[in-house]
Amino acid sequence: MKAALITSYDAPPQYSDVPDPTAVQSGQMLVDVMAAGLHHITRGRASGQHYSSDDSLPVIAGVDGVGRGTDGRLRYFVQEPGLPGSMAQRTVIALDRCIELPHDVDPALLAGAMNPAMASWLALRCRVPGFRWRLPFQRRKRVLVLGATGSSGRLAVQIARHLGAGEVIAAGRDAGRLAQLPALGATDTVTLGDPRLGVLASEVDVVLDFVWGQSAVIAMEAVLRHRRGRDQPLDWVHLGSMSGESAPLPGAFLRSTKLQVMGCGHGALSGRQMLTELPALAEALARGTFQTQVRTLPLSEVARGWQAPDDGARLVFTPWRV
Ligand SMILES: NC(=O)c1ccc[n+]([C@@H]2O[C@H](COP(=O)([O-])OP(=O)(O)OC[C@H]3O[C@@H](n4cnc5c(N)ncnc54)[C@H](OP(=O)(O)O)[C@@H]3O)[C@@H](O)[C@H]2O)c1
Structure with a gap:
């Protein structure tokens, strides 16, 4: 079969012939891959930089996708290290790392949107209080999305509103x-680095942070400095590291306020929590509840697509189209 094969951490994967996967153990299933997205985690694992990267090459690229199983059903799956990648005509998935999808979904849309969407969905539903049930209007939470212009951030704005946030500052x-985000539900927008950020976001309850690094620390300092009550809880959820993998956080932020810093990603939640939450997200995406952009390319174009400049749409490879 054909697959996107990584033979070097310094080069894009190549469209190559590889043996069909055969070692299907109990709790696993062989699937025909319909679509697999090129996300940051996909690039991170392929370059050996991500904490879940394989340490031996060659490996097949791709951490998630949509596939049709031997039972004819469509599933969205996430590949744990040790299983073959998703950017191949066929792969083996773990049945406790996948969800069934409605039969009429667009596989490319789901493959492109599930990864960026699950960041904020799981953070709000599983990591912070106030989003499991719709709160009365007066008690609705205020959310700041840092890095709101990327795929995950745009979805975070929409998902926060969908799950009941009263205000969302992008x-x-x-x-x-940024100027497109009020149409998607943002109640205010502000550029990163604008001194007004601290005043605008001073009373938020939750921060969904896709940038981290020094930018996050500057934003944190600005929000905390303008806050009316130091005992007012602030849940800061680290989701991505676009501005840096390390954030030099002064201890005084934690001692002098009711700030809680946490993360949400592979490893921060149990498989059971993810399996419980993701069907509702997939259904909302399939119904077109959220606006998101995906662009498809056949898998044979993987090396070219891998190096293409970002145009704001999530790139999705479609192995079945070869
Ligand atoms: N934890 C999870 O479950 C999860 C899930 C999905 C993604 N993520 C992570 O979230 C992050 C964003 O992913 P994405 O899918 O939204 O990526 P994306 O679509 O490529 O968007 C990247 C975003 O990062 C911004 N950015 C890039 N460099 C920056 C910098 N130096 N300072 C501030 N902002 C910067 C871009 O801003 P401009 O457009 O304004 O330039 C854009 O908003 C990545 O780190 C990714 O790994 C985490």
């Missing part, structure tokens, strides 16, 4: 992309 670098 902060990002690109002023043009």
